[in-house]
Amino acid sequence: MPQPRKRATIREVAKATGLSPAAVSYALRGMQVSEETIERVRRAAAELGYEADPIARALASGRTGMIGLLCGSLEDLWQQALAVGIGRALKDNDRYALILDAAGDPAREYTLARQLRDQRVDALIVQPVDPAAPLWAELCEGLPVVSIGDALAGARAAGEVVFDNRAGVTLALEHLRERGHRRLAVLTSTRASTPDRPADVHVMAEAGRLDLDIELVTAPHSPASATRVAGEMLDAGHRAFFCFADSIAYGVYAASAERGLVIPSEVSVMGYDDHPMSGLLTPGLTTVDWDIDGIVRAAVRMVVAAADGNPRRRRIVQAPQLRERGSVG
């Protein structure tokens, strides 16, 4: 390892100013020292091109200023949009996010979450793959964790933005029922099929209440696979779809087009999550909207507060809203 251009250390700045390393450290962070000293240190630091080493700082202080973002499955376009939004919002708070992708795998989620903690992130935003994992209780013990989507079971989270999935499912199914659809294909995402995730349960319950005849199928987020699954359902005679992610609904659009079936006159599609793209399709995708901007704002506010040491410990229940655009006939 040939050290590039050896970087200046705090000791060199100390020597240059005739102060102790400690004094320099304080001065750079504006504590306990006179204005005059601060100015002197600043000048010397600039001169030497000194910049504090974040790794050394993290080791000594246990803090890094970074916020971790652990996504359940970045393949989902909605989660991508969420990640981008959170990144930008944190930027506006002069923080920055380390984004990691669990790829829908609980084992990887376990590894990455601990890795993030060991990296000394000040706080963590997580969209859990498995909200019931014992991992979360352990993690919350020493690190503020804000969850999005589902509440973390048995853990003292620093904040939660939970979706009222029961209400969301009701909204979607009632809408389909009103439009006269009784026989439905329900495409749940792999993410949604986590053990204990109650979405499927809600679907079953609502289906019973509304006297619906549903067929539940698991579909991956990736467009190609979703298209394949959707095609199979179309071929099996299904003409009304409730998809547990907009990315999956896009697959229904593609599969329908392949077969020359027209939405919404011949096929009805209902999405879930409202991705920015969904309004651009023709016809626009009717979906359940969770107000992604609101979620981003709430989560970021909570995580920043927690990282600063004054956690709110609030739970925000996000109410769903039907975004009718014309894909349900």
Next chain:
Amino acid sequence: MPQPRKRATIREVAKATGLSPAAVSYALRGMQVSEETIERVRRAAAELGYEADPIARALASGRTGMIGLLCGSLEDLWQQALAVGIGRALKDNDRYALILDAAGDPAREYTLARQLRDQRVDALIVQPVDPAAPLWAELCEGLPVVSIGDALAGARAAGEVVFDNRAGVTLALEHLRERGHRRLAVLTSTRASTPDRPADVHVMAEAGRLDLDIELVTAPHSPASATRVAGEMLDAGHRAFFCFADSIAYGVYAASAERGLVIPSEVSVMGYDDHPMSGLLTPGLTTVDWDIDGIVRAAVRMVVAAADGNPRRRRIVQAPQLRERGSVG
């Protein structure tokens, strides 16, 4: 800061095994010690729940095992797909990526790139906002950097996957010309409009060669803004579009739909980059495909090799391919 459950340190493992910390350190990494000792250390570590602290390790060794991924503008769906793909591919290599988003801002790119270096990532993949920034030369000095998209000017990169934008532009414009379009609206992305990015230059040159009448406009990646810009161009009478990112082309779809204009009979749209979504639209978006999987594989292979200390220093020129799907009438 109430330390949660104080973690075991290497010294405790040393005490438990009767060895020196150094021996334990070696043993855990399988160097210079007997099999028997390694086994003994493993056992003791497991017993104590010891796990090496990555921060301390990074400070002492200068290595972390992580790979940084700095995206130019994560708002672009194509770059999102790229990020996801790279994340997964790295996972398959037992590495993991720290994803950061420069949000199209050269200043932020500067900050984040240095931050990543200071975090001691073993190597960096970057999709530069400003490939001509002096930053890169400085960074490449001590860190293997693999660039995607454009070559880094004046820097010794550890690998490059460059797009033959000249060929891509030619392909797109010739296709439009063949189909009889002479008057074109060209929507370049904010990313593409970086000073010195040659894409615009190619467009001008080709337009001259093909005797095209073009109007060049900058459009942001976000669907809403792209839709607005596209609408303005439609209202100005434009009916043929070349968009420098598929995400922008989606905006043309939306704006056309709003105005009751049908693609491809009344409006022609040509994309650039081929996002997975583009095949799902109706009609499918005709675009220039760069083989995203191939790019991911190449970049990851190079960056992993470089991180392991045997850089390839190769430049791969990605050839474009016309993906005709029916959006050009």
Next chain:
DNA sequence: AGAATATAGGTAACCGCTCCCACCATGCCA
């Protein structure tokens, strides 16, 4: 058998910064 060479493990100096604590001038009050 004795010298030469491996091999296993110990010693201690870092890596660069933070923070507890002791220190030393002041200025103020009695």
Next chain:
DNA sequence: TGGCATGGTGGGAGCGGTTACCTATATTCT
């Protein structure tokens, strides 16, 4: 004029590892 807060400063011990260098023992060779 001496005792005492007060607040800016410096000393130095960590934080939890890694690694160059060195020693003692085991192995090999002549």
